[in-house]
Amino acid sequence: MTDSAENERPSRHFIEVEIDRDLAEGRVQAVHTRFPPEPNGFLHLGHAKAICVDFGLAAQYGGLCNLRFDDTNPSKEETRFVEAIQEDVRWLGFDWGERQYYASDFFEQLYAFAEALIGAGDAYVDDLPVAEIRAQRGGPGVAGTESPFRSRSAEENLRLFRAMRAGEFQEGHCVLRAKIDMAHANLLMRDPVLYRILKAPHHRTGDAWCIYPTYDMAHGQCDAFEGVTHSLCSLEFENHRPLYEWLVQRLEVPFRPRQIEFSRLNVTHTVLSKRRLVELVEEGHVDGWDDPRLPTLQGMRRRGYPAEALRSFCARVGVTKVTSTAELSWLEDAVRSELNRTAPRRMAVQAPLRVVVTTIGEDEVIRCEAVDNPEDPSGATRPVELRREVLIEQDDFLEDAPRKFFRLRPGGSVRLRYGPVITCDEVIKDADGAVVELRCSHDPRTFGGVTPEGEKKVKGIIHWVAAATAEEVPLWTFEPLFMDPNPAALEDWRSDLNPTSRTEGTLWVEPAAAEAAPGETYQFERLGYYRADPAAAGLRFLRTVTLRDTWAKEQGKSS
RNA sequence: UACCCCGUGGUGUAAUUGGCAACACAACUGGUUUUGGUCCAGUCAUUCCAGGUUCGAGUCCUGGCGGGGUAACCA
The missing domain is CATH 3.40.50.620 (HUPs)
Incomplete structure (x- = not known):
């Protein structure tokens, strides 16, 4: 090839x-x-x-x-x-x-x-x-x-x-x-x-x-x-x-x-020796040779790394006699750039916060057109239905938001992706003071990405799913297996194993993603790339890799 | 210590016969954007050190220093 x-x-x-x-x-x-x-x-x-x-x-x-x-x-x-x-x-x-x-x-x-x-x-x-x-x-x-x-x-x-x-x-x-x-x-x-x-x-x-x-x-x-x-x-x-x-x-x-x-290939935060991989599998640190955390071809394939991405990664690494170690971000970049081209977009919410759009009727259904993949010149779209109750990401609302936070805040506005601009009118909390629901109103003039003449464009656009039709699907997310960039050099590599290399959670997905066939990969907008685990009994998404997140990076700096 | 291999930004690679150190990733700036994604622009290096040859050295020569591999009836 x-x-x-x-x-x-x-x-x-x-x-x-x-x-x-x-x-x-x-x-x-x-x-x-x-x-x-x-x-x-x-x-x-x-x-x-x-x-x-x-x-x-x-x-x-x-x-x-x-x-x-x-x-x-x-x-x-x-x-x-x-x-x-x-x-x-x-x-x-x-x-x-x-x-x-x-x-x-x-x-x-x-x-x-x-x-x-x-x-x-x-x-x-x-x-x-x-x-x-x-x-x-x-x-x-x-x-x-x-x-x-x-x-x-x-x-x-x-x-x-x-x-x-x-x-x-x-x-x-x-x-x-x-x-x-x-x-x-x-x-x-x-x-x-x-x-x-x-x-x-x-x-x-x-x-x-x-x-x-x-x-x-x-x-x-x-x-x-x-x-x-x-x-x-x-x-x-x-x-x-x-x-x-x-x-x-x-x-x-x-x-x-x-x-x-x-020279052979080394990659940060992982091990590439047969002996070490055998130990990881046999000592039960991972679930088998196709564990998505492993750098085995079976593991990476299951996780959703495309073969094309692996090939381009290998090509970029080059052929020399220098002992060298490629950064994990290289691999992730190769995976992202391939998936960015090929993965259909869908919406899903990881940590939901209920939003009631009070200006939408109880039984009202608003059809929005969502682009399947902006990188795809065919411009194919799919319908997504907006209803009175939607789920948004908890991270997309902050009561005391810093200046540069352009998501939702009390009295503030954001656009629901592919939908209208909504404004947060009321914050509802439980007995402990935790935010449990937002009451918002939408502006019908703003559908289709429109900003009415003379009005200020909202900077924030957030993803969402309709509460009534969203489906809850099991989710596995991953982090590097090892915390140290060079675990192979460690005297006691076992103690460097990342305890959160796999996290089990759930994802509320739009109906168009709930019927994913095993092996199908989507980009859930603003989150990352996810693959329907072919090794799971039912539907389960594996997070292949996150999207680049410059906001998270910015926050990491200030905190 | 014997032999073999290798030293270019944070990382991985480029650099015709010796001729302005280039590209990608990361990081940081800014722009565009109905994904804080993508895309675009910018910033980030005394080429391990010391001598030598030369108008000119990452490249050639000498000497150091540093890193890796090798002492399975494994591959």
Whole structure:
């Protein structure tokens, strides 16, 4: 998927520069990438960036992008994750055609490569226990120690490796290691493990195998099998690149792919690591993987973040090697600007205050025309019925209003959105002095946005619903999951969880919104964007994001 | 401490072969508006530091300083 803005972008990021060079020098004829998730969890916003880069770059160069499940660790992977990932990638707007692969498609070829390595004296079977291997790897600035099994003959290694495959050893009894250099400055080059024994059923190959390649043994070779030219991944794989190249140059691969790393996405007030997300879900801090507070694709989709907004957000974030953190407001801006274009407007009241318009008769019904979306050139409208009793927002009335408050006050006037101007004649309070009702009169000359000749225009316009026809609907509103901008850096992130990340309330909506189909998104005027929760039994609105509120900001300053 | 990567406004990115530091978000001003929304205009930077090369350095060179990653039989 490419958008034209992408093509018009004047400058090129460093990966594009590399690709241009590869093309110009004839190293590749076309661009082929892949998105390689491990099916051990759900996709999140960080993956969305990777997906946009992988698929986006391929599309931009008229090339292809594969979907590849990196399933080399059967103890963690499940089919349900495969299905969820497919759905998420499609929802984000990308298509891998027929090119869906699994690392496990290539287990037999990878095994043959391992034997080839053994034959060439580049790999050996090591009987050292895990702890021993770890200890002998040395450390930063400290050379490792060679394993006593390092000098086994190719014949013996081959016999042992075949015995490993045949299931003759217990899990952990031995591994296949690359024979590189135990003193290498890059710890990953100190005879990395290539194959290990794992007696766990694999979600696709069942019990056909009891030895599995490690990430390093599998990834680059799978890239080669699939014809991937540019293997794009995140920065933490930088140190793996020498190993990637070591393998790809030593093995008889059909093509030598190339790994390029870019920085992963961080966003303020949330966490984007699979481990943290698992903890949030499993410890019950949220209600599941599709909890609208989560930055998972399922959570954001449910909440109402459009795929288009996520794509434009990822495009704006850019592609670099700098460790950086995008502000949450960026994401919200992307969501708002998309929804502003597309969401039909409706009216709803969150905290109602009863207003009796005394100049409207008991059974009188006044039809007003409301614009569905001012951003939509079609100018479609819908009727809304004004009656004697309406509900307005409590916040839209203040007894002792400051000068710049241009909503309703005693004796003051406001316009009812799409309706007439009303004036507050009387304030009715209960025994405790709380305002419970307003009595107002309306000016029939002011319908249709009209201000009579020579009279002063009212500055305030407030939303409302007719009390008789409004329907009360459950509402969930959200705040960031974490209060700290960078929860990932916290020693005790649990104590930073925002206790009001979800608030349950109600919304009084106009009839035209009460029949919302699941998944439908509206802008409730002056409040925000709301989506009918597709996961709710009945109708429930989720507040996707509020509107920008400069008045609230102003108040925050003075208080 | 070993190796790898990275330092441009509050944030994220730009800046042709070395040539007026640009865009977006945020913040702050103001204008328009039947949403205090949208839209429009304006304000907000000694390019980590120190030397050097040059008529001219964010860009090139040297040396510092700072940040991140890496020591799973995870990916």
